[in-house]
């Protein structure tokens with residue numbers, strides 16, 4: 001496929017002390033702006049699901065929309081936006097969650113998924129796992145089968161991947177950064 005996973009890692013910019021002191025922010029805007037890296041990331045996210053039936057991709061606002069939309073297109077799946085509270089116009093399910101640098105609430109439309117539909121979560125990064133665990137709970141609440149979750153970046157020191165796996169979700173990631 002041309003470029004390697006280490007080139008993918010090198011295309012991600014690290015910003016110390018953003019948004020809070022002590023956080024190293026892993027900025028994917030530099031990956032997205034690099035055509036080879038963006039294509040490679042999407043191809044690698046899709047690869048484990050090639051040939052399997054995936055009804056819908058669920059993407060978490062906002063960075064999960066960019067990658068999730070591309071993955072959904074490549075798998076010919078539908079797309080479900082999981083949004084920060086107050087943005088969706090119809091009947092919603094809502095959950096509070098915490099992430100590496102804050103707390104928030106997220107929502108999805110109650111009718112976004114039919115019971116039993118197979119859904120894969122897509123986001124740019126998993127840190128504490130608060131966002132992905134909350135999204136899994138919302139999807140299960142409305143009857144979805146969460147068959148997997150994929151992320152470009154794992155921050156293994158923060159334990160999110162393990163939390164999601166403990167819920168029975170098969171997790172796939174491309175690049176790890178230690179030390180947060």
Ligand SMILES: O=P(O)(O)OC[C@H]1O[C@H](OP(=O)(O)OP(=O)(O)O)[C@H](O)[C@@H]1O
Pocket residue numbers: 060061062063064098099100101123124125126127128129130131132160
């Ligand atoms: O594993 P966690 O500790 O939950 O952190 C990961 C989440 O944090 C970031 O989103 P953020 O809420 O900053 O939103 P954004 O995409 O709108 O910037 C990232 O895109 C993940 O969704």
Ligand SMILES: Nc1ncnc2[nH]cnc12
Pocket residue numbers: 023024025026027099100101125127128180
């Ligand atoms: N360190 C980090 N960089 C970018 N996005 C994040 N979301 C949670 N932690 C993050």
